Amino acid sequence: MKVTINDVAKHAGVSMKTVSRVINKEPSVRKKTYDIVMQAVKELNYQPNTAARNLAGTSSFAIGLVYDNPNAYYIIDMQNGVLSRCKEEGYELVIHPCSASDPDMQQEIATMIQRSRLAGLVLTPPLSEQKHIIQMLDDLGIAYVRLLSGQNHALENDQDSTTEHKNNNCIYVDDYAAAYEITEHLINLGHKTIAFACGDAEHKSTTERLAGYKQALNDNQLEFSDALVYGGTYSFESGVEGAKALLKNNNESGITAILGGNDEIAAGALFASRLMNIAIPEQLSISGFEDSPFSRQTWPKLTTAHQANSVISEHAARLLFSKTRGSRSHDKDIITTFTPTVVIRESTGPAPK
Amino acid sequence: MKVTINDVAKHAGVSMKTVSRVINKEPSVRKKTYDIVMQAVKELNYQPNTAARNLAGTSSFAIGLVYDNPNAYYIIDMQNGVLSRCKEEGYELVIHPCSASDPDMQQEIATMIQRSRLAGLVLTPPLSEQKHIIQMLDDLGIAYVRLLSGQNHALENDQDSTTEHKNNNCIYVDDYAAAYEITEHLINLGHKTIAFACGDAEHKSTTERLAGYKQALNDNQLEFSDALVYGGTYSFESGVEGAKALLKNNNESGITAILGGNDEIAAGALFASRLMNIAIPEQLSISGFEDSPFSRQTWPKLTTAHQANSVISEHAARLLFSKTRGSRSHDKDIITTFTPTVVIRESTGPAPK
DNA sequence: TTCATTTTTGACACCGGTATCATAAAATAT
DNA sequence: ATATTTTATGATACCGGTGTCAAAAATGAA
Incomplete structure (x- = not known):
């Protein structure tokens, strides 16, 4: 047998x-x-036999994917990207959903690493941003790759121990540039008062996207004001609340476009617009971020920034493998910075007069 | 260390x-x-050390979850349910997305089982319905649990070898009953001409849901006609096409309600209604099936049949464990038939005059 | 108390690979 | 052709547990 x-x-x-x-x-x-x-x-x-190889070998033939993210589409894409690479390399994937707020999480991850003798770990935001996790992994001496929002600066500017890593174990998604682009798209449509409904403040993607948005306003001589920003979470409900808050008092701020922190927020804003009888995109333009499947399933379909999550995660896995075994894959092939591209659909249009 | x-x-x-x-x-x-x-x-x-235990023991400490399903929400729920049980039992989960149409799939699954020495497998539809897969697993003598659409009859009525299994390794979702209920909900709202936009014909859930719908019509003296059924797939696009087809020629059939095969189809139908300027639910009621998160993110929110996927998959895992190791969990606690419950939201309303 | 029986515990051979290091074979130098 | 170096292969000790079976301890019966 x-x-x-x-x-x-x-x-x-x-x-x-x-x-x-x-x-x-x-x-x-x-x-x-x-x-x-x-x-x-x-x-x-x-x-x-995987078990035998894992047991006998120095490093095992399994890597872990750790995430704390309610977005199912995102997770599935991440899994699939990493899995396809694992298959290629003959590795197994151990998935580990967890809750960043859980105090035991750190221990939990350590346990997983130890039990499965993982060769490495792929960390998705927001876990990839948490200093104490990174610190722990460094202490454990385990290989890992972080998916981060931002640009690949030679060095991170904070002075803590993670800096020593020369961050050659990060994959960046340039949310800043993407937010800049999408804001510019709205500006080109004639919008002058553009609002931003943010996701969770703790996520680096939020600050990056916000910064890109602000810079675009600035570069185009448009005034920024705090009234244009709603701080929420990356959820549909937050999008609903955000749109309501931003457009309050019969849209006293004169907002003609809302940039959603992600597609869910945008969908929520769309929903709220319906409640308030605001026509999209005639009276108000709304854009999303991420290009998840449901950005194509709203009415109207969302203009958004396309993010190739499965490709990104595949490269994260590549990078991880290049650090573990006899790095068969050439490091050269690995892309470490991705910039989402604007996808224009029906939820944005010319600014109303 | x-x-x-x-x-x-x-x-x-x-x-x-x-x-x-x-x-x-x-x-x-x-x-x-x-x-x-x-x-x-x-x-x-x-x-x-998991690897050592797997290697030394008779059966390993890992089970597999095999799926071929584009629905991210569904998959994530399935994973989480099984995962939570695995955690409880100290098992690992090997996930395996695959494509039912892929001719190598059978070999692929066999390979996975062999490499990881899996203790068992959880199969989701439509793979759980495929005879040749079941046959292969039987031949391999590996434990498995099938998630199926239907009711737990003592014996399946087909005569092939799978029958011998006394199907005590199946978890049923009673789509028939749920479709019956949701159809009845529409009937109670006064609808007399109710259409059904089906999902993939190969899926048992489609035939089950269709049967429940038909029975409800029948029990309420409503006439059924083939013009009331659109055969498509479980996708948003299919929902769009389905609604267009059903309501063609200015709704010559006089349809006042559409039952979507799942939430995506319903969302698609909603989308199409917008295109055709049909008010929901004033002119047309639309219901979904599954209660996936986005049934709450459409406008209006979808009436649907709630299916507790993570609970279902947790019980599937329970059942599997009860068949493998020293079945610690009492079989009594395992629910093997689930019936989705109707959740009424805004997409359905009284039939127009 | 002694002997038979049952319950707990331990010694040791595996599970199926990989790592190390010695050996055999091939390639190169003399 | 022989000595020397390089390269390819094999013998064997692990990796960290579990399964088997026998020994030791606890329990019960006589």
Whole structure:
């Protein structure tokens, strides 16, 4: 029934160690031997036992994906991207949803690493931004890659210990640039009073997006005011509340466009507009961020910033693998900064007179 | 750094085997010994190495979740439910998205099972409905649980080999009853011409929901006609097309309500209604199915049938565990049939005159 | 108290690979 | 052709647990 490395070795007439070398693509195997072994592997349909490899090897053949994010689309994309890379490399993926606010979380992650002897970890925001997590991983000496919002500066400007890492283990999503672009799109449509309904303040993406938005206003001689910003969370409900707050008193601020912190917020704003009988995009333009599937399922469809999450996470996995095993994948192929691109749909239009 | 079972044994002054017994909750350990060992486990913060356990043991400490479903919300719920049970039992979860149409899929699943020495598998629709997959799993002699649409009949009525299983490894979602209920809700609102925009014909849920809908019509002396059914897929786009098709020629069929095969279809129908300038629910009632988060994010919010996916999948995992290891959890606690409940929101209303 | 029986515990061989280091074979230098 | 270096392969000790079976301890019966 189950075929082991010994069966293959016998079948190929070599030692098990040679088979091991072949399946691990170690260099010092003669072409001829390699072929013979591979032939045997195929004939017997041999599948190396993950548990055994993990147990015997220095590092294991499993990595972890840790997330605390309610956005199902985001998570699925992340998983799929990492999984596709794992498949390529013959690794397993251990997924670990958790709650950043949970005090036991740190211990929980440590436990997971220890139990599964993980070779590395991919961290998504907002966990990837938490100093104490990073610190712990450094202390544990485990490889990890962080998905972050921002740009790849040579050094982070804070002076704490994480700086020493030369942040060569980060994948950046340039939310700043994307927010700038999408704001510019609105400005080009003639909008002069553009509001921003933010996501969670603790998330770096929020500050990045906000900064990009502000800079775009500034570069185009548009005035910024605190009345134009609503601080909420990355949720539909927050979008509803945000739009209501921003447009209060019969839109006293004269807002003609709202930039949603993500698609859910934008969808919420859309919903609120309906409640307030505001026509989109005739009276008000609304844009999202992320291009999740449901940005195509609202009415009208959302203008948004497209973020290729599965591609991003695939590169995160690549980067992680390049740091663990005999980095087969060339580091050169790894993109470490992604900039979402504006996708124009029906929720934005020319500013009303 | 890493604590092994031997460290614990030494610390507790017992043999490693005894420690093994304790962490596996085997019965034949004296209370006093148990306490001493547990104390040592705590003091050293011992975490059993998963790989070693998997390798040494008869069955491994990992189960798999296989799915082919584009619905992110559904998948995340499924994962979380199974995951929570796994955590409870100290198991790992190997997730495996795949494509039912992929000819290699069968081999792929077999490979996964072999490589990870999975103790069992949870199958979601539509994979759980595919005979050849079930057949393969039976041949492999691996434990599995199927999530199915339908009711728990003592025996399935088809005569093939899967019947022999006495289907005591299935969790049912009674889509028939739910569709009946939701149709009845519409009937009670005075609707007489109710259409059904179906999901994928290959999915059992589609036939179940359709049957429930038809039965409700029948029981209420309402006429059914093929013109009232649109056969599509479980997607937003299909919902758009479905609504357009059903309401064609200025709604010649006189439809006053559309039952969507799932929330996405309903959202699509909602979208199409906007295109056709049809007021919801004044001119047309639309209902969804599943109660996914975005049924609350459409305008108006969708009436739908709530399905507790994470609870369902948790019970699927329970059932699986009850078949593998020393079934700690009592089978009695396991619910094997779930019936979604109607959630009334704003997308359905009284039939127009 | 002694012996038989049952319950707890431990010694040790595995599970299926990888790592190390020695050895054999091939390539190169003399 | 032989000595020397390099490269390819193999023998064997682990990795950290579990399963088996036998020994030790506790319990009950005589």
